[in-house]
Amino acid sequence: MRKLLALIAMFLCIASARAQLYQGKTLVEPELLANVDAVIPGQKFTVGLLLKMQPGWHTYWQYSGDSGMPTRIDWKLPLGFRAGEIQWPLPEKIVEPGDVVTYAYQNEVLLLVDITPPANFREKTITIKAHAHWLVCEKLCVPGEAELVLDLPVAPSNKPLHEEFFAKYRAELPKDGALPFEPKWSRKKEILTVELGGLPPGAAPEFFPLPDSSISVGHPQTTGSKISVSVGEIPSIASLNGVVAIANPDGTRTGWMLGTRGSVASPPSTSLAVWLLFGFIGGLILNVMPCVLPVIALKIFGFIKQAGESPVKIFRLGLAFVAGIFAWFLALAALVAGFKAAGHDLNWAFQFQHPAFLAAMIAIIFVFALNLLGVFEIMLPGRMQTHLGALSAREGYGGTFLHGVFATLMATPCTAPFLGPALGFAFAQRAPVIFAMFGAIAAGMSAPYLLLAARPAWLRFLPKPGVWMVRVKQAMGVLLLGTVIWLGWVFWQQQSVKQVPFAPVLAAALEKGQPVFVDFTADWCVNCKVNERLVLNTDAVQRGFRENEVLFLKADWTNGDPDITKLLKQFGRAGVPLYVLYPARGEPIVLPEVITTNLVLDALKRARNEPSRE
Amino acid sequence: MKTLLALLALAIPAFGAPKIGEPAPGFTLTDIAGKPHSLSDYKGKYVVLEWHNPDCPFVRKHYDTGSMQKTQSEMRAKGAVWLAINSSAPGKEGNYAPEKLTQLLATKHSEPTAYLLDGDGKVGRAYEAKTTPHMFVINPEGKLIYAGGIDNKPTPDKADLEGATNYVKVALEESMAGKPVSTPTSRPYGCGVKY
Numbered sequence: 001m002r003k004l005l006a007l008i009a010m011f012l013c014i015a016s017a018r019a020q021l022y023q024g025k026t027l028v029e030p031e032l033l034a035n036v037d038a039v040i041p042g043q044k045f046t047v048g049l050l051l052k053m054q055p056g057w058h059t060y061w062q063y064s065g066d067s068g069m070p071t072r073i074d075w076k077l078p079l080g081f082r083a084g085e086i087q088w089p090l091p092e093k094i095v096e097p098g099d100v101v102t103y104a105y106q107n108e109v110l111l112l113v114d115i116t117p118p119a120n121f122r123e124k125t126i127t128i129k130a131h132a133h134w135l136v137c138e139k140l141c142v143p144g145e146a147e148l149v150l151d152l153p154v155a156p157s158n159k160p161l162h163e164e165f166f167a168k169y170r171a172e173l174p175k176d177g178a179l180p181f182e183p184k185w186s187r188k189k190e191i192l193t194v195e196l197g198g199l200p201p202g203a204a205p206e207f208f209p210l211p212d213s214s215i216s217v218g219h220p221q222t223t224g225s226k227i228s229v230s231v232g233e234i235p236s237i238a239s240l241n242g243v244v245a246i247a248n249p250d251g252t253r254t255g256w257m258l259g260t261r262g263s264v265a266s267p268p269s270t271s272l273a274v275w276l277l278f279g280f281i282g283g284l285i286l287n288v289m290p291c292v293l294p295v296i297a298l299k300i301f302g303f304i305k306q307a308g309e310s311p312v313k314i315f316r317l318g319l320a321f322v323a324g325i326f327a328w329f330l331a332l333a334a335l336v337a338g339f340k341a342a343g344h345d346l347n348w349a350f351q352f353q354h355p356a357f358l359a360a361m362i363a364i365i366f367v368f369a370l371n372l373l374g375v376f377e378i379m380l381p382g383r384m385q386t387h388l389g390a391l392s393a394r395e396g397y398g399g400t401f402l403h404g405v406f407a408t409l410m411a412t413p414c415t416a417p418f419l420g421p422a423l424g425f426a427f428a429q430r431a432p433v434i435f436a437m438f439g440a441i442a443a444g445m446s447a448p449y450l451l452l453a454a455r456p457a458w459l460r461f462l463p464k465p466g467v468w469m470v471r472v473k474q475a476m477g478v479l480l481l482g483t484v485i486w487l488g489w490v491f492w493q494q495q496s497v498k499q500v501p502f503a504p505v506l507a508a509a510l511e512k513g514q515p516v517f518v519d520f521t522a523d524w525c526v527n528c529k530v531n532e533r534l535v536l537n538t539d540a541v542q543r544g545f546r547e548n549e550v551l552f553l554k555a556d557w558t559n560g561d562p563d564i565t566k567l568l569k570q571f572g573r574a575g576v577p578l579y580v581l582y583p584a585r586g587e588p589i590v591l592p593e594v595i596t597t598n599l600v601l602d603a604l605k606r607a608r609n610e611p612s613r614e
Numbered sequence: 615m616k617t618l619l620a621l622l623a624l625a626i627p628a629f630g631a632p633k634i635g636e637p638a639p640g641f642t643l644t645d646i647a648g649k650p651h652s653l654s655d656y657k658g659k660y661v662v663l664e665w666h667n668p669d670c671p672f673v674r675k676h677y678d679t680g681s682m683q684k685t686q687s688e689m690r691a692k693g694a695v696w697l698a699i700n701s702s703a704p705g706k707e708g709n710y711a712p713e714k715l716t717q718l719l720a721t722k723h724s725e726p727t728a729y730l731l732d733g734d735g736k737v738g739r740a741y742e743a744k745t746t747p748h749m750f751v752i753n754p755e756g757k758l759i760y761a762g763g764i765d766n767k768p769t770p771d772k773a774d775l776e777g778a779t780n781y782v783k784v785a786l787e788e789s790m791a792g793k794p795v796s797t798p799t800s801r802p803y804g805c806g807v808k809y
Contacts, residue, residue, distance in 0.1 A: 066744040069769060097703070098735055098742055098809025135671070137768065140707035140806040143671045143770040218803045232799065376677035435676070553774040607777065 020136065027054050027136050032128070032148040033110070035166045038155035039126055045158075047150065047164065048110040049073055049086075049132055057138045058104035061091035064212050065102035069135040069143075071111060071340075076129035080118030087112040089172035090255045091208060091244050092403040101219045103208050104137075110169040125153050174255035176242040181205075185239040192240055193228045194258070203246050206253075210241040211264065213591065231441055237593075272578075276440040283444020285472075299407070300452045300459055303400075311456075318453020320397040324404015326439070330599040333438035337431040343565035364488045372477030374470070408445070427576060489523075502555045503563035506582075513584050514608055515550045517600075520568060520578035522557040527593065528577040535595050548604045550581070583607035631742040634761065634798045638752045639740040643699065643730035646719075648711040651697065651728050657676055658754045660694040662728070665701060665738065665763075667708030667746035668718050669700045670768040672804035676747065677722050679772050682764070689786055694715055698726040699790060701738030707744070707807035709733060735809040742788030745804035760785035769803075 020028045031050040039045065051059050053070070060068040075083040088111060115128065128150045134145050182197035196205055207220040207227040217240065218230030229240060245255040249395040303317040342456045452458055519536055521528035535541055536552075545552050555564045557576050571578055571590055579591035581603050589603050630697035632639055638661075642652040653661065663684075667673055676682035686696050702713070710718070715729060732738055741750060741761075751760035763781055767774035785795045 066802075067804055069803070095805050096809070098701075098739060098744075098807055099742075100806040100809070102806065133771070137805065139808065140669060211801075213801065216799060341796075418784055 005008050012537075014444040017366070021148075022142050025054055027057055027142060028052065028059065028134065028135075028144050030132055030144075030146045030148060032130055032150045033162055033165075034128075034150060034152055034162055036152075036158040037161050038153045039117055040156065040158055041117055041121060044114055044116045045164065046112050047083075047128060047130075048112050048162075048169065049130060049148070050108070050110050051105070051132075051134065052108050053106060054138075055107065056090075058094060058102075058135050059109065059136050059220050061103040061105065061208065062086065062088045062582075063103060063208070066090050066100045068102045068104065068137060068141070073111070073113065074131040075113075076131070076134075077115070078117075078121070078123065078126045078128075080121060081118045081126070081128075081219045084328075087173050089169045090243065090253050092175065093206065095207070099219070102137075109364045110165065112166070112169060112173070121154075122565040123154060139221075147307035154209050157509075161345075171252065172255065172285070174245075174257045176257050179244075179256050179258075180246075183239075183244075183367035187231075187238060191228050191234055192231045192238075193226055194239070196227070196244065198226045199225045200244070208243040208245065208255075209257075210243065213609075216398065226458060259425065277437060277441030279437050280447075283313075283441040284447055286441075286445045287448050299403070300456055303453060304456055314456060315453050317397065317400050320400040321404040321453075322449055324401045325408050325446050326442045327401070327443075328408040329438040329442035330435065330466075330593065335434045335436045336438075339376055353470055357489065358381075362484055362491065365487065366369070366484045367483060369477045369480035372473050372480060374474065374477075397502040399585060406411075406602065444555075502561060503567075506553060507557075509551050509553070510582055515548065515584045516553055516582045517545060517550050517604075518553045518555050518578075518580045518582070520555045520557060520564065520573075520576045520580070522576050527574050531577055531579075531595050535597050540596060540597050541600050544604050545603050548608055550604065551606075581607050631669060632740075632750075632758050632761065637756050638750065638758045641737045641740065643732055645728040645730050646715045648712070649728070653752070653769060657756055660689075660692075660754060660790070661752040662689060662696045662752040662782060662786070663695065663700045663741070663749040663752070664665060664743070665743040665746050665806060666698040666729075667700065667702055667754045667805060668710070668722075669708050670746045670805035673746050675770050675772050675775070676764060677724060680723075681775050681777055682723065682747075683724050685764075685780060685783055686724065689724075689783065690727065692786070692787055694791060696726040698724075698729045699732050699743075700729070700739060701732040701743060702808040703735060704733055706712075707805075708808055710758075726761050734808070738807050738809065743784055743807050745802045746807060747804055748802040748807070749782045751789075753789055756775060759773045759795050760798055761802075762797075763802045763804075766800065768801070772797070773798050 009416075020026060021128070030054040031052075033048045033050055033385050035046045035048070036124055049071070053059060060070050062070050064070050071086075073083075073086060077083060082361065089105075089109060092103055093355055094102045094104050094106075096102070117126070130148045130150075131145065132148060133145045183201045184195045184197060186193050186195070194207075199205065204223070205225065205227065207222065207229070209217050209220060209229060211217045211231075216232055220227050220229045220242075227244075231240065240258075243255045244258050245253045247253050256328070299316075299321060302363075303314045352463065419483060505588070506516060511603075519532065522607060523529075542552075544550075556569065557564045557568070566580060571580065577593050579593075579595055579600075581589040581591065582608075583589065585606075591599060640653045642650055644650050649736065668677075673682075690696055700708060712731065719725070719808065729738075736779075737743075743750075745763075747764045749762060749764050750758060753759045754772060762781060762783060765775075765778040765780045767778040779797075781800050783799050784797065788795050
């Protein structure tokens with residue numbers, strides 16, 4: 001009975017609708033429904049576009065798949081009223097002959113749109129007009145459209161309407177909050193795979209992709225908790241927006257917006273390779289530091305003495321020594337990774353927003369710089385030295401291994417200034433990168449030992465220790481002083497610059513329908529500065545912005561503006577850089593962290609061509 | 615190991631689609647006049663493949679307005695070969711007898727180099743043609759240089775032709791001028807091919 005009443009009420013709400021006739025059949029009956037019986041000024045309510053299809057016919061989801069067209073609504077609202085985006089309930093996957101896959105709704109769907117009335121207006125009744133366009137297909141496709149009108153009284157209070165009906169479709173909207181699983185992305189050639197960690201066994205997740213309009217994706221394939229999608233040859237795609245749906249025991253489904261959330265297994269990207277090379281070179285440089293270089297020759301002579309000229313044994317001792325070096329650095333990596341895992345919510349870069357942290361960093365690096373410049377020497381406590389010395393004085397492979405550890409530790413006074421920044425970098429990375437980085441440093445430091453243990457004759461090529469080593473050390477000290485000055489500048493910026501409130505400017509521009517490019521940046525973010533210098537501030541890109549009438553906005557996160565933090569979170573990011581292009585119409589386009597001029601110009605082109613979705 | 619095999623199995627169909635820069639799959643089909651045409655017959659020329667279904671609203675958008683015919687004649691005037699392919703299976707939308715199709719083309723003033731019949735869908739599947747229209751451009755060396763939609767306005771609304779970028783035209787013109795194709799792929803749009 002209640003259902004019947006609801007149905008009657010529903011029909012009363014339909015002001016005008018044009019049925020879609022095809023060969024004497026009504027393919028789609030469109031209706032516009034509100035979830036309240038009256039509008040309260042300033043209070044958001046929801047309007048639903050109900051499409052009832054003939055059996056076998058379907059209309060499309062927001063990404064229609066291989067063919068079809070998403071339903072579109074153009075609103076004509078009273079002055080000051082705002083309509084949100086369409087909220088799409090979970091679609092069905094429809095496979096047609098020829099492996100044509102589409103995402104669509106059969107029988108019936110309610111597309112929800114939030115309407116926000118202004119806080120003050122005079123009208124006693126308001127009229128909401130929606131021009132809906134859809135494509136309905138069975139074995140063939142017929143486009144349809146309708147001008148729908150909904151009149152609503154204005155009142156200080158209201159009652160909900162069609163509660164159950166709206167609730168049913170609301171339950172099918174993908175949720176935006178915390179995920180009940182942990183997505184992990186990886187990519188192999190054209191195949192992007194997301195593994196949903198922590199799914200209950202037997203859960204068969206469905207995946208509905210939401211690719212940017214510029215890319216074509218293949219058909220998602222599910223095996224267990226793994227979903228794979230072909231994304232073509234575009235190299236920058238490391239994750240894909242989409243909806244994951246999981247069936248509930250009662251036959252309903254629950255969906256989650258995956259967004260581009262989740263960790264991305266780092267592909268061996270050039271930037272990581274470059275970092276590793278730096279790590280290796282850094283390790284190599286450690287060898288010419290005053291406290292290390294004299295040790296090399298001594299060690300190799302030691303091997304020769306122990307091994308009694310047997311080249312194989314010399315090399316094996318070399319390996320044991322190198323293993324010691326690796327052990328030290330990998331232990332250090334484990335320590336860093338452990339710290340990071342313990343404070344997993346802690347965002348390292350975020351620390352740079354706190355003046356106190358920054359001041360401490362400046363002080364520490366300054367001390368290291370003074371150390372390198374020879375103002376004072378860092379020494380290990382005497383007792384510790386003796387103890388370690390005794391341990392590693394034992395001969396054989398075990399002793400040599402320990403000596404490797406010991407030599408590295410002994411080198412700490414020289415290496416600390418380098419390890420500091422390396423630690424800083426490492427803190428911002430995920431565990432595998434941390435280990436790779438420290439491994440690279442260890443490899444760099446080990447390289448001469450391995451080489452010389454294999455070819456002891458090459459000892460004569462080793463540069464002689466001398467004053468030049470002190471000069472190298474001083475040069476490094478100057479470099480660190482440079483870092484101090486840079487950090488000081490960041491500090492000063494933090495203290496002196498009053499930030500322009502960013503969010504209202506963005507909101508105002510978007511309201512006007514102005515396309516906006518937002519550069520999420522911070523003074524302490526070196527990558528941001530590099531991107532700005534090499535890409536964003538170039539004539540070509542600035543001209544691109546002007547020609548496309550795109551407003552270029554900087555969202556400065558130097559001091560951790562909470563509005564910006566919120567926006568970053570919305571895009572699934574914990575830090576800067578982030579580049580987002582809001583087209584005049586359609587979804588914002590998110591650019592990768594490392595941008596190029598072409599990438600930005602392409603995005604501008606895409607934004608211009610974005611089909612209307614309003 | 616089993617997962618690995620499963621993953622491999624998944625990967626294979628994805629690699630089956632013809633790729634930009636690689637040789638376009640060869641085929642031989644009969645046209646509506648009963649004459650066979652092979653892709654290899656047209657080596658040395660630019661070839662445009664257009665998946666066609668006369669009843670699809672997206673196709674009609676381009677034909678009722680004369681837009682597709684205009685692109686056709688402009689590109690043919692520049693020496694390109696235009697092959698329309700109909701992959702509608704018998705009994706499905708768009709599958710007509712050759713005489714009826716000849717008549718339909720005449721009323722629309724559509725003049726492709728040939729209108730080919732692919733009722734069993736073999737060629738459509740080889741190209742992974744998904745929609746009508748779905749467009750492919752092949753260069754004189756027989757390599758695929760464009761695959762995707764006809765333009766960047768994925769709707770059946772005639773009004774959207776205004777200001778749309780015709781990717782096929784752009785690809786042909788750029789390639790003929792010795793330039794790389796700026797948009798070699800786009801998402802095809804339209805009705806599903808009625809296999």
